Amino acid sequence: MKVLVIGAGIAGCAAAVALHKAGHDPLVFESHQRTADGVGAWLTLAANGIDALAAIGIGEDLLRAGFPTPRFELLSHNERLLASYLAGPVDTYRTTTTIRRDDLYRILREEVERLGVRIEYGKTLRAADVDPSGGTRAFFADGSSVPGDLLVGADGLHSTVRGVIDPAAPRPRYTGLLNTGGFAHEARLPAGIPPRTGVMQFRFGRRCFLGMTLAPDGDVWWFANPFSPREQTPEELKTLDGERWRRELAGLFEGDRIPARELIDASAYVYPGWNTYDLPRVPTWHRDGMVIIGDASHAISPTSGQGASLAIEDAVQLARALRDLPTGAALDAFETLRRERVERAVAQGARTGSRKAVGPVGRVIRDRLVMPLVARNARRHDPAGDWLTGHRIAWDEPVAPVVGA
Numbered sequence: 001m002k003v004l005v006i007g008a009g010i011a012g013c014a015a016a017v018a019l020h021k022a023g024h025d026p027l028v029f030e031s032h033q034r035t036a037d038g039v040g041a042w043l044t045l046a047a048n049g050i051d052a053l054a055a056i057g058i059g060e061d062l063l064r065a066g067f068p069t070p071r072f073e074l075l076s077h078n079e080r081l082l083a084s085y086l087a088g089p090v091d092t093y094r095t096t097t098t099i100r101r102d103d104l105y106r107i108l109r110e111e112v113e114r115l116g117v118r119i120e121y122g123k124t125l126r127a128a129d130v131d132p133s134g135g136t137r138a139f140f141a142d143g144s145s146v147p148g149d150l151l152v153g154a155d156g157l158h159s160t161v162r163g164v165i166d167p168a169a170p171r172p173r174y175t176g177l178l179n180t181g182g183f184a185h186e187a188r189l190p191a192g193i194p195p196r197t198g199v200m201q202f203r204f205g206r207r208c209f210l211g212m213t214l215a216p217d218g219d220v221w222w223f224a225n226p227f228s229p230r231e232q233t234p235e236e237l238k239t240l241d242g243e244r245w246r247r248e249l250a251g252l253f254e255g256d257r258i259p260a261r262e263l264i265d266a267s268a269y270v271y272p273g274w275n276t277y278d279l280p281r282v283p284t285w286h287r288d289g290m291v292i293i294g295d296a297s298h299a300i301s302p303t304s305g306q307g308a309s310l311a312i313e314d315a316v317q318l319a320r321a322l323r324d325l326p327t328g329a330a331l332d333a334f335e336t337l338r339r340e341r342v343e344r345a346v347a348q349g350a351r352t353g354s355r356k357a358v359g360p361v362g363r364v365i366r367d368r369l370v371m372p373l374v375a376r377n378a379r380r381h382d383p384a385g386d387w388l389t390g391h392r393i394a395w396d397e398p399v400a401p402v403v404g405a
């Protein structure tokens, strides 16, 4: 089948590789120019995401470009350790990995191109429809159109394909948190619990949440989530450039013992701010030879560290289904394989996110009651059996049709 993949982000590239492996003929369209690769700072891939990439033969380069961060530590605004636990299974290969976003995109796109699959840059999908000759047709902003047997919307949170499939589809939900981050070079941090390689630290400031880890080269990679009950407008976001963030963040951590100011001062560049969103339930994922995957169908709060991993899982499971079943049955089977899992993950991500922005009373409850429980459960729990991070995809196993569909 000729499969039109819209978006050369994480889901789109993984889908192109997986569909090629499944014997199909993908063609990828990306609205940005190729030179836009360096967007965003860094992210963690969970063990389940690494496993899904391994299922389609991507791994070695990625693991070399990133570094393992298997342990999570949660700290209070006054540098008290609240919990320390393994973030997922740890083995030689499938371990939580932290990587620069531009490295991840580069490695995925290089793999797509190595397979001989074309990515057309500067092509923005505007609409799609059933083609009179059968299959679907994609319409682009430059006036061109392309026919295909199937169209995969991997076009992210603000997906166009989602609205084509169902004009009444819900819109992303603002999480109440903004995001910024950077890379601190030779940061001189005050006494406290120092960042360490292999450990992702999360600090609950009183007005802002801070995550950080020490990269093997000695830089501290960090992100901050300022609490903001109101979603910023596009105009406001334009004014939230790196310099403004430097000033704002210094104020937001005032009075906390969190070493934010030192990190910000040691960062040559502070990334401009984003609103963060999730998308709990999109009722319709596919119709008439069009399907959505990744953030387009189920965005999860960035707090979870799972968005990219779930997007990769989607891509691999969709390709497996399309390898084994006719299109209609494959899309039903894909949804059956995925829906319950991703909606459960999004709900868990929302709960975790809501712990970040709490008032003084909530803070005491969280730090004194909830966090010890988190720590105790994590200690008792075998990460290899965890429903989220312990998930494994058996590429060679055939996908069964949905009974009664």
Ligand SMILES: Cc1cc2nc3c(=O)[nH]c(=O)nc-3n(C[C@H](O)[C@H](O)[C@H](O)COP(=O)(O)OP(=O)(O)OC[C@H]3O[C@@H](n4cnc5c(N)ncnc54)[C@H](O)[C@@H]3O)c2cc1C
Residues within 6 Å of the ligand: 006, 007, 008, 009, 010, 011, 012, 029, 030, 031, 032, 042, 043, 044, 045, 046, 123, 124, 125, 126, 154, 155, 156, 157, 158, 159, 160, 179, 274, 276, 293, 294, 295, 296, 300, 302, 304, 305, 306, 307, 308, 309, 310, 311
């Ligand atoms: C601040 C922040 C931090 C995050 N941290 C993590 C983390 O640590 N771990 C993690 O797993 N996840 C994290 N995530 C989530 C993760 O980035 C997403 O879940 C992941 O990128 C989803 O992949 P995707 O391919 O579905 O969408 P994207 O990666 O957004 O890719 C969509 C692509 O489609 C293109 N596109 C959009 N519209 C069109 C169109 N009309 N025509 C053609 N192309 C189009 C876009 O340009 C883009 O390249 C974070 C997200 C944010 C915002």
